[in-house]
Amino acid sequence: xxxxxxxxxxxxxxxxxxxxxxxxxxxxxxxxxxxxxxxxxxxxxxxxxxxxxxxxxxxxxxxxxxxxxxxxxxxxxxxxxxxxxxxxxxxxxxxxxxxxxxxxxxxxxxxxxxxxxxxxxxxxxxxxxxxxxxxxxxxxxxxxxxxxxxxxxxxxxxxxxxxxxxxxxxxxxxxxxxxxxxxxxxxxxxxxxxxxxxxxxxxxxxxxxxxxxxxxxxxxxxxxxxxxxxxxxxxxxxxxxxxxxxxxxxxxxxxxxxxxxxxxxxxxxxxxxxxxxxxxxxxxxxxxxxxxxxxxxxxxxxxxxxxxxxxxxxxxxxxxxxxxxxxxxxxxxxxxxxxxxxxxxxxx
Amino acid sequence: xxxxxxxxxxxxxxxxxxxxxxxxxxxxxxxxxxxxxxxxxxxxxxxxxxxxxxxxxxxxxxxxxxxxxxxxxxxxxxxxxxxxxxxxxxxxxxxxxxxxxxxxxxxxxxxxxxxxxxxxxxxxxxxxxxxxxxxxxxxxxxxxxxxxxxxxxxxxxxxxxxxxxxxxxxxxxxxxxxxxxxxxxxxxxxxxxxxxxxxxxxxxxxxxxxxxxxxxxxxxxxxxxxxxxxxxxxxxxxxxxxxxxxxxxxxxxxxxxxxxxxxxxxxxxxxxxxxxxxxxxxxxxxxxxxxxxxxxxxxxxxxxxxxxxxxxxxxxxxxxxxxxxxxxxxxxxxxxxxxxxxxxxxxx
DNA sequence: CTGAAAGCGCTAACAC
DNA sequence: GTGTTAGCGCTTTCAG
Numbered sequence: 271x272x273x274x275x276x277x278x279x280x281x282x283x284x285x286x287x288x289x290x291x292x293x294x295x296x297x298x299x300x301x302x303x304x305x306x307x308x309x310x311x312x313x314x315x316x317x318x319x320x321x322x323x324x325x326x327x328x329x330x331x332x333x334x335x336x337x338x339x340x341x342x343x344x345x346x347x348x349x350x351x352x353x354x355x356x357x358x359x360x361x362x363x364x365x366x367x368x369x370x371x372x373x374x375x376x377x378x379x380x381x382x383x384x385x386x387x388x389x390x391x392x393x394x395x396x397x398x399x400x401x402x403x404x405x406x407x408x409x410x411x412x413x414x415x416x417x418x419x420x421x422x423x424x425x426x427x428x429x430x431x432x433x434x435x436x437x438x439x440x441x442x443x444x445x446x447x448x449x450x451x452x453x454x455x456x457x458x459x460x461x462x463x464x465x466x467x468x469x470x471x472x473x474x475x476x477x478x479x480x481x482x483x484x485x486x487x488x489x490x491x492x493x494x495x496x497x498x499x500x501x502x503x504x505x506x507x508x509x510x511x512x513x514x515x516x517x518x519x520x521x522x523x524x525x526x527x528x529x530x531x532x533x534x535x536x537x538x539x540x541x542x543x544x545x546x547x548x549x550x551x552x553x554x555x556x557x558x559x560x561x562x563x564x565x566x567x568x569x570x571x572x573x574x575x576x577x578x579x580x581x582x583x584x585x586x587x588x589x590x591x592x593x594x595x596x597x598x599x600x601x602x603x604x605x606x607x608x609x610x611x612x613x614x615x616x617x618x
Numbered sequence: 619x620x621x622x623x624x625x626x627x628x629x630x631x632x633x634x635x636x637x638x639x640x641x642x643x644x645x646x647x648x649x650x651x652x653x654x655x656x657x658x659x660x661x662x663x664x665x666x667x668x669x670x671x672x673x674x675x676x677x678x679x680x681x682x683x684x685x686x687x688x689x690x691x692x693x694x695x696x697x698x699x700x701x702x703x704x705x706x707x708x709x710x711x712x713x714x715x716x717x718x719x720x721x722x723x724x725x726x727x728x729x730x731x732x733x734x735x736x737x738x739x740x741x742x743x744x745x746x747x748x749x750x751x752x753x754x755x756x757x758x759x760x761x762x763x764x765x766x767x768x769x770x771x772x773x774x775x776x777x778x779x780x781x782x783x784x785x786x787x788x789x790x791x792x793x794x795x796x797x798x799x800x801x802x803x804x805x806x807x808x809x810x811x812x813x814x815x816x817x818x819x820x821x822x823x824x825x826x827x828x829x830x831x832x833x834x835x836x837x838x839x840x841x842x843x844x845x846x847x848x849x850x851x852x853x854x855x856x857x858x859x860x861x862x863x864x865x866x867x868x869x870x871x872x873x874x875x876x877x878x879x880x881x882x883x884x885x886x887x888x889x890x891x892x893x894x895x896x897x898x899x900x901x902x903x904x905x906x907x908x909x910x911x912x913x914x915x916x917x918x919x920x921x922x923x924x925x926x927x928x929x930x931x932x933x934x935x936x937x938x939x940x941x942x943x944x945x946x947x948x949x950x951x952x953x954x955x956x957x958x959x960x961x962x963x964x965x966x
Numbered sequence: 967c968t969g970a971a972a973g974c975g976c977t978a979a980c981a982c
Numbered sequence: 983g984t985g986t987t988a989g990c991g992c993t994t995t996c997a998g
Contacts, residue, residue, distance in 0.1 A: 278764070279991060290969045294991060303967055324685065325738040327991035330674045331974045341720075345706070346920075351699035358693070358720035367735060369716040370688075372706035387715060390673040418625070502905035526904055534910040536884065556874055556904065557849035561881045572694075627975060638985045643977060651983055675975035679990045 278321040287315045298323055327438040329392060336366050338386035338582065340397040341381070343373040348350050348554055349571055353424060356575025364583055369393060378406035385413060395420045395582040399575070402426035402468035419431055420585040421579045424475045427468055428600035433585070435601045439469045442567040442605040443476025446521045449565070449607055453615045455519035455547045456486060460493035461506040461531070464522040466564065473523050473551060492517070496527050503527025507534050519547030519613070525554045532560050548612040563610035570603060577601055626669040630722030635663045646671055657808045677740060684714050686930065687736035688745040689729070691721040695846075696902055697919055701747050701772060704923025712931055717741060726754035733761060741763050743768045743930040747923070750774035750816035768933040770926045775816055776948035783926045783932070787817045790915040790953040791824025794869045794897040797955055799832060799911070801963045803867035803895045806834075809854040810842035811871040811880070821871045821899060840865070844875045851875025867961070873902045873914055880908050880960065896960040911958035918951060925949055 280298075284291040289312060296304045298306060303313075315321075331333040340357055344350045354370075361368045369391060371384045378400065388396055398410060398421060407426055414421050415456045420433070428434040450458055460477045463470030474493070481488045491513040496502035503522065510517060522528035528550030535542045542562055550557060553568035581601065602618055628646075632639040637660060644652045645660045652660075662667070677683040686955050688705055692698045702718075709716045717739060719732045726748065736744055746758060746769060749958040754964055755774055768781070798806055808825045811818030822841070829836045839861040844850035851870065855878060858865060870876035876898030883890045890910055898905060901916035928948065 280993095281991075291992080292969060292994090293967090296968090305967060308967085322734055322738045324678070324740065324991050325735075326674050326678045326740055327974085328993075329703070329974095330672070330678060330976090330991085331993050333974075335674065337717075345703040348696070349692045351702075355693040355720060358718060359722070362719070368718045369685075370706060370716045371710070372703060375705070386670055389675075390670045391715065392672065392674055397797070415741050470939075500904055504907070527963045529904055533907055536909050556848055556877055558876050559871075559874075559881055560850070561884050576993085604905060628977095629975075639976080640978095640985060644984090647977085653983060656983080672975050675990085676977080677990095678975080678992090679977050681990075933988085 272520075278319040279319075280323065283312065283315050283319060283321050286319070287312045321348075333392075335392045335394055336370055337391065337393050338366055338395050338397060338579070339369045339371065339391075340392040341371050341373065341384060343376050343400045345372055348552070349401070350399065352571035353575040355401065356572035356577075357397060358575075359572070360576040360579035366394070366579075366583075370602060373400060376400060376403040378408060378409040381410065382413060386416075389417075389419075393419065394586055395422070397422050397424065397582065398576050399424045399578070400563045404466045420582050422582045423449065424574060424578055426468065428602065431598055433581055433598040433600065435570070435574055435581060436603070437469075437574060438570040438602040438604050439472035439515055439569075440476045441602075442551060442569065443473040443521070445605065445607040446482060446551070446565075446567055447477060447480035450519045450521065450547055450549060450610065450613060451480075451484060453543075453547060453613055454517075455554055455613075455615065456484075457514070457516045457518045458486075458492075458547075459514050459517045459520040460505060461508045461510070461522045461527050462493060462495050463527075464497045465495055470523055473521075477521050485538075489514075496523065498524055498526060500530045503530030504534060508530045511540075517546070519543075519549075521548050522548065525550040525552045525557045525564060528557070528564055528566070529560055532562070532564065536561065543611065543613050543615050547615060549607075550612075553608055558610065560612075562612045565610045565613035566608050567605050568608050569605040573603060577603065619669075620713060626667040628669075628671065629659065631663050631667060631669050634667070635660045639841050650876055654858045673800065676687060681740075683742055685717055685741050686714055686740065686743050686745060687717045687719065687739075687741040688747055688926070689719050689732060691724050691748045693720055696900070697749075697949045698747065700919035701923040704920035705745060705747065706919070706929055708924040708927035712927065714742070714927075714931075720745070720747060720952045724751040726757040729758065730761060733765075737765075737767075741767065742934055743770070743924050744873075745770050745772065745930065747772045747926070751812075752814045768930050770811055770930045772922060772926055773817065776950065779946055781929055781946040782949065783922055783929065784951070785817075785917040785919070786950040787820035787917075788824045789822040789950075790899060790917065791869070792828060793953065793955040794899070794913075794915055795825060795828035797869040797957065798867045798869065798895055798897060798961060799828075801867075801895060801961055803890075803961075803963065804832075804834060805862070805864045805866045806840075806895075807858045807862050807868040809851060809868060809870045809875050810841060810843050811875075812845045813843055816872055822868075825869050837862075837866075843869065846872050846874060846876045849875045851878030852882060859888075865894070867897075870896065870898050873900045873905045873912060876905070876912055876914070876960075877908055880910070880912065884909065890960050891963050894917060897955075898960075906958065908960075910960045913958045913961035914956050915953050916951040921951055927953065940952060 280291045284294045422433045462474045494506035496506045550566035553566045557564040628639045628642050632642045770781045810822045828917050839843040844854045898914035901914045905912040
C-alpha cells in the first residue's frame with residue numbers, strides 16, 4: 271500500500287460521496303448522527319482517496335493543536351536524550367505531536383524566540399526539559415510567568431505554583447553514602463559535577479550532610495569539582511589522593527568521572543574496592559562492564575519524561591486549559607542504588 | 619519582559635492601529651509597499667500587544683508549514699541522538715520547526731500512521747533518521763514511493779533516485795584494518811554488530827575484503843556476531859580467543875563491545891596492545907579514558923544530521939517543491955581514524 | 967439525520 | 983500606499 275499524496279480535501283470527499291462537507295466531518299469525527307449507510311459510503315470514499323483531514327485547518331478552528339513543544343539541551347549526553355525518549359513515547363501514546371527545539375547551550379538568555387515559535391504554532395503545552403544550570407531557570411521563569419498554556423519543568427529544584435518533575439538527586443546521594451558507610455568506609459571523598467548544575471549541588475549536599483550526620487569531619491580537601499567529563503575525573507582523583515591520603519572511598523557525581531577513577535586505580539596498583547571504594551551516578555550501560563564493575567545510582571530519566579507528559583495532559587484536561595483549576599504539583603522520582611563490585615568491601 | 623499570551627489577532631492589531639488587516643499583514647511580512655509612518659505605528663501596536671502571527675493560519679493559506687518531520691529510533695543510544703542534534707541545529711538555523719516521532723523499535727512495519735500525521739500537519743519534508751535494520755527500509759520505500767514531499771534517508775545503503783545521507787562505514791572498516799596492518803598485526807579477528815544492521819555488514823565487509831587483499835586466510839572462526847552491547851562483546855572475545863588462538867588483533871564494530879575486550883584483557887593478563895591490538899568504532903567520549911585508551915573510528919553523526927537538512931532544503935528550494943527539478947543525490951561522509959594506545963604496537 | 971451559513975486567522979489578487 | 987473581497991480546509995452553530 272502506498273500513501274496517497276494526502277492532499278485530498280473534505281470538499282472533494284463530500285462531492286464524490288454526494289453529501290455535504292459537514293456529513294464528511296461527522297464521519298471523520300465519529301459523531302453519532304450519521305446514518306449507517308451514509309457513513310459507510312463516505313468511509314469508502316475516504317479510504318479510496320486516502321483522505322487525511324488537514325490538521326492545520328482543524329487546529330485553527332478548534333483552537334487546539336494537539337501538539338506539545340519540548341525544549342531540550344545537550345542531546346549528545348545520555349541524560350537529555352533518555353528524557354526526550356520518555357517524552358516522545360508518552361506523547362505518542364496520548365495521540366499528540368511533538369515540536370522539538372534544542373538549545374545550543376544550557377543557558378537560557380535567548381529563548382524568547384523559541385517560546386514565540388511554540389506560541390505561534392499554538393502548542394497546547396510546553397515541556398522545559400533543560401537541566402537547571404546557572405541562572406537559566408530565572409530567565410525561563412520570567413518569560414513564562416503569565417503564559418496561558420501549561421508548562422512543565424524538568425530537572426530543577428521544585429518550586430511553589432509551578433509543575434516540576436525531577437529525580438531526587440539528594441536521595442541518590444544519600445543512597446550512595448549509606449551504602450559506603452555500611453561497607454565500612456569512613457573516609458569518603460567526593461568528586462562533584464559542575465556546581466552551577468542543580469543536580470550536582472544536590473548530590474554534593476547529600477554527601478556533606480551524611481558525613482556530618484555520621485560525625486565525620488569534613489574538609490575542603492575532601493572534595494574536588496569536576497565538569498562531568500572523564501578528563502576532569504582524572505584530574506580530580508589525582509588531586510584527591512594527594513590532598514586526602516586517608517581517603518578509603520569516593521562518591522563520584524557521574525559514571526564518566528568514576529570511570530577515570532577506576533582507570534587511574536588500575537594503572538597505579540590501587541585496589542578497588544579494597545583500597546578505595548567507588549560509587550558513581552547515572553548507571554550508563556557501560557558501567558556494568560567497567561573493571562571492576564561500577565556501583566552507581568540509577569535514575570530513570572525515561573520515566574521523568576513520561577511523567578512530564580502525563581502531568582501536562584492532566585493540566586490541560588479533556589477541555590480547554592483552565593489555569594486555576596489544577597494546582598500545579600511537583601513530582602520527585604526516587605533513584606535506586608545499583609551495587610556492583612567497586613564498592614563491595616565485605617565480599618561474602 | 620514577559621511573553622504576552624500570544625493570542626492577539628491580526629484583526630485586533632489592525633483596528634488598534636486604524637488600518638486594515640492587509641496593511642498589518644504587509645508589515646509583519648516586511649513588504650515594501652507600506653509608508654514608513656504607517657509601518658512604524660503598526661509595529662508599535664504589534665510590540666505593545668505582543669502580537670505573534672498565527673503560524674497555523676499562515677501555513678494553511680500559504681500551503682507551506684515551514685516544518686519538517688523527523689523519524690528517529692533508539693534515542694537512548696548515542697548515535698541517533700547525535701544525529702538528531704545535528705538535525706535540530708540545522709533546522710533551527712534555517713528557520714524551520716521540527717516535528718519529532720521516535721519509533722519504539724527499529725522495525726518499520728507500522729509507520730504508516732507516523733507518515734499520516736506528518737502529512738496531515740503538512741510538513742514540507744521528512745527526514746527518515748532510522749538506521750537500516752532488517753527489512754525496515756523496504757517498508758519505508760513502499761510507503762513513501764509517491765509522496766509529493768521530499769524525503770531524505772539516513773544511515774542506509776545509497777540507492778538510485780532517492781536522497782540518502784550516510785557515513786561511509788566500509789571506509790571506516792578499511793581505515794581500521796590498514797592501521798592494524800601497518801602496526802604489524804596479521805591475525806585480525808572481528809566482532810561484528812548485529813548483521814541485520816547495514817552498518818554492521820559494511821564494517822564487516824571491509825574487514826573481510828582487507829584480509830583477502832592482504833592474502834590472509836579468513837575463516838568463520840575468526841569472527842563473532844555481537845549485538846552492540848558490552849555484554850555481547852564479552853561473550854564474543856571469549857569465543858574468539860578460544861577458537862582463534864593465533865589472533866593478535868581484533869577489529870570491533872563498536873566501542874561498547876570493544877570495552878569488554880579491554881576489560882577481559884585486564885582481568886586475564888592479556889597485554890594490550892602487545893598481545894592483542896584493538897580498534898573500535900564510534901569514538902564514544904569515554905573511549906579515550908578506557909585502559910588502555912581505545913583506538914577507534916570516529917563518525918561525525920552531527921554532520922550527517924546537518925547534511926540531511928541542507929539537502930532537503932535544497933530540494934524544496936525557495937518556491938514550491940518540484941519533484942523533478944532536483945536530481946536526488948546521495949551523500950557519503952568519510953569517518954576518520956583516532957589512533958590511541960590500544961593498537962600501537964610500535965611505540966615510538 | 968442532513969445541509970447551509972459563518973468563521974478560525976491569515977494572505978493573494980485585485981481594486982482604488 | 984491602502985482597503986476590499988475571497989478563500990485556505992475545517993468545524994460549529996442552527997435550520998430543516
